[in-house]
Structures are given as structure tokens and as C-alpha cells.
Amino acid sequence: MKEKLLNLLACPSCGGDILLAYASKYEEKEIIEAVLTCRKCDREYKVVRGVPRFAALDKIEQNKADTAENFGWQWTHFTQEDTKYAEQLLDWLQPVKENFFKDKIVLEGGCGKGRHTSLAANWGAKEVIGIDLSAAVETAFQATKDLPNVHIVQADIYKLPFKRAFDYTFSIGVLHHTPDPKKAFLSLASKVKKGGHISAWIYGAENNEWITNYVSPMREKFTSRLSQPTLYQLSKLPTFGVFLATKLIYKPANAIAKPLADKLFYNDYLYYISRFGWREQHNIVFDHLVAPTAFYISKAEFEDWWREINAQEMQIIWHNQNSWCGFGKII
Ligand SMILES: [Zn+2]
Structure with a gap:
């Protein structure tokens, strides 16, 4: 955690300012282990392995953190994939x-492994905050800690443990996996300053009846x-079908x-993903089968x-005829 983040944080319980009570471990300018407190209600929040924890999840096992650290180098360096991911993100946004x-x-809102967070940072954002509820924050932290913003x-x-301090907030493919997508959207919007903007990309109900x-x-x-x-392993089977169909047909x-x-079934989308290789398509199929919750929104x-x-x-834009991109200004 970088100390300047404190300026944007607010207690998720009472909205009070968050202070650094003490830090027990630093790595260069990064606070690795620390305790934060709320100035108003005195609640404490921990910084563990560099990440401030405002969600009381089960403790993430050390080995997951270690795995993330091992992959860190790869994620922080430029890879061939970057151009495609950038294109894809702008498509959703x-x-x-x-x-x-x-x-x-x-x-x-929902940064996963931090892929989009890094892109936003590289596109010149002053500060980018990626939040996630899951253990993916371990990976995201390792992948982005060298980026100063x-x-x-x-x-x-x-x-959300933040002040209403954002010029822009976006959420890609996350809201429809929460128990109440609209409520999650409203929560994100509540952190955008007057005159700021919000983007969201969600699964559509239309054309997805199958x-x-x-x-x-x-x-x-x-x-x-x-x-x-x-x-x-199991999802390799349907991926195989999708892979052959997209590449050969x-x-x-x-x-x-x-x-x-x-006239082909689901053409816009399947043509769109035909540019992706096996790994990316496997990822997409896996993604569609793994989530306990998924809403398809009209x-x-x-x-x-x-x-x-x-x-x-x-602006609401129909994306690949199966999902919705939304963008608007908060006043
Ligand atoms: Zn508080």
C-alpha cells in the first residue's frame, strides 16, 4: 500500500478518515504490514502483504500469496498479450x-488480477485503485506494485472504503456476478465526484436466452x-468445440x-472471439461455467x-449483440 492512498480512503462503516496507526514492515515505499484506524469510530483495518483489507474474508493462505509473487515478474513486464487486452478493454469501455x-x-470495481488496472495506469491516470473481494488481490498487488499510480x-x-473522490469509475464483467448488480452499480456511482463519469459492461439478457x-x-x-x-480440465471439452467452430467456420x-x-448462430460474438487463441477461449468458457451467480440484464x-x-x-451500446456497455456522467 502506498501512503498517498490514505487521502482517498474512508471507513466503510462510518465514513470517517482512515489513518495509519503503525506500520511494521515496509518494502521501499510500499507499506507491507500495518494497521489502519478510523479517526471517527476507531475501527481497525489491517494491511496484509501490501494490501489494505476492508473485507473480512477468511485469511488468504500464504501459499496463494507466494504463487502470486512467483508470477509477479511476468505480470509486470510487457507481454505480447498487452495490445490485445488494451483493445479488448477499450471495446468494453x-x-x-x-x-x-x-x-x-x-x-x-472488481479488478481481478489487475490487468485493466495496469492498463488504466499506463494510459496516464493520476491514481487508479483496483478493488476486489477475492484472493485475486494478491496477484493484482504483485502485478502492479511497481506502478507508482x-x-x-x-x-x-x-x-466501498472510499471518499467520494473519483473522476471515473468502471467495472467490466463484474456487476452481473454480484448478488444484486444494480446495488453494486449504485455503490460504485456513489463514489464518483460531480462531473465525473462511470462505465459498466454487463451480460445482456437479449440473445442470451440459450x-x-x-x-x-x-x-x-x-x-x-x-x-x-x-x-x-472439464471445460477443455466445450472449449475444444468452440475453438474448432470459431477457427474453422x-x-x-x-x-x-x-x-x-x-446467419450463423451467435455470429457477432463467436466471430469476435475467433481472434483469440486456445488459452483465452478456454478462459472464456471456464469463466462462463465457474460463477455461482450470473445475471443476464436487459x-x-x-x-x-x-x-x-x-x-x-x-450512452448504452450493444456489444457483440450479447452484452451492454454503458457510459454516463454524474451530476
Ligand atoms: Zn469508522
Whole structure:
């Protein structure tokens, strides 16, 4: 944790300022082990392995942290994947462009391993905070600690430990996996300053009936209950089908006979992912089978979220004909 993060933190219980009570371990400028306290209610929050913990989850095992550390080098260095991830992120954030991040204080709701957090930081954001509830914060921290403008915080999206201090907040593929997506969205929006902006990308209800009717029941009753290593292996089977179909049918069909390709099942999306290799496609399939909770949200419902925060300059964009990108200004 970088000390300047204190300026943005607020107690998730009472909203009071957060102070550094004492730190027992530093690594260069990073606070690794410390205790934070709320000036108002005296509650204490710990900094463990460099990450402030505002969500009382079971203690994350040391070995997970170690694994993250081992992979850290790889994640912090430029990889070939970066260009594709950047493109993908901007696709989800449309109409936002790279230069939109310049000098902004940014919050990412659900940062996972910190892939998008790093991109936002590299696009010139003044500060970027990535929050996540899961153990992924260990990885995200290792992946981003060398970036002077990135902060990783373990927190609950419904009880964000921040002041209303953000110029921009975004959330990609996270809200629909929370128990109450709209409430999570409103919580994120509540941390955006007047005149700031918010972006969200969510699964759409439209065109996804085949998922909600057939895949979701299987996910809820079966695949999300499997151990992750088992599902990792098992999900190779459907990935194999998707991989062959996208590479042998969707990609060539869209290149050669677009009008015909448009008639193919789920063409926009499957053509879109045909550019990805095996690992990325496996990741996508795994992702669709692993989550215990997933909502598919209609345009009408999504619009209602934006109306509730009274967003201006609102844009809702249909993405690959199966999901929604939303963007708006908070006044
Ligand atoms: Zn407090």
C-alpha cells in the first residue's frame, strides 16, 4: 500500500478518515504490514502483504500469496498479450478512449488480477485503485506494485472504503456476478465526484436466452460446484468445440461470405472471439461455467440503473449483440 492512498480512503462503516496507526514492515515505499484506524469510530483495518483489507474474508493462505509473487515478474513486464487486452478493454469501455484516463483518479470495481488496472495506469491516470473481494488481490498487488499510480484494495463493492473522490469509475464483467448488480452499480456511482463519469459492461439478457435456458441451470447446479482444477480440465471439452467452430467456420465465413456468416448462430460474438487463441477461449468458457451467480440484464433494466443515478450524456451500446456497455456522467 502506498501512503498517498490514505487521502482517498474512508471507513466503510462510518465514513470517517482512515489513518495509519503503525506500520511494521515496509518494502521501499510500499507499506507491507500495518494497521489502519478510523479517526471517527476507531475501527481497525489491517494491511496484509501490501494490501489494505476492508473485507473480512477468511485469511488468504500464504501459499496463494507466494504463487502470486512467483508470477509477479511476468505480470509486470510487457507481454505480447498487452495490445490485445488494451483493445479488448477499450471495446468494453466504449465510447471511452485511452486519453480519457489522463490525470484522472480512477476506481475499478472488481479488478481481478489487475490487468485493466495496469492498463488504466499506463494510459496516464493520476491514481487508479483496483478493488476486489477475492484472493485475486494478491496477484493484482504483485502485478502492479511497481506502478507508482496503482493501489490494490481488498473490499466489498457494496461497502466501498472510499471518499467520494473519483473522476471515473468502471467495472467490466463484474456487476452481473454480484448478488444484486444494480446495488453494486449504485455503490460504485456513489463514489464518483460531480462531473465525473462511470462505465459498466454487463451480460445482456437479449440473445442470451440459450445461455439462461440451458447453460445457466448446468452452471448453477453442477459446474460452479466443482473444484476449480476439475472444472479447469472439464471445460477443455466445450472449449475444444468452440475453438474448432470459431477457427474453422466463423473466422473464414466472416472473411469470405459476410452475409451468410451473419446467419450463423451467435455470429457477432463467436466471430469476435475467433481472434483469440486456445488459452483465452478456454478462459472464456471456464469463466462462463465457474460463477455461482450470473445475471443476464436487459436493456430496459440497465437503463433503469442509469436513470436512478440521473446520469447525463448517457450512452448504452450493444456489444457483440450479447452484452451492454454503458457510459454516463454524474451530476
Ligand atoms: Zn469508522
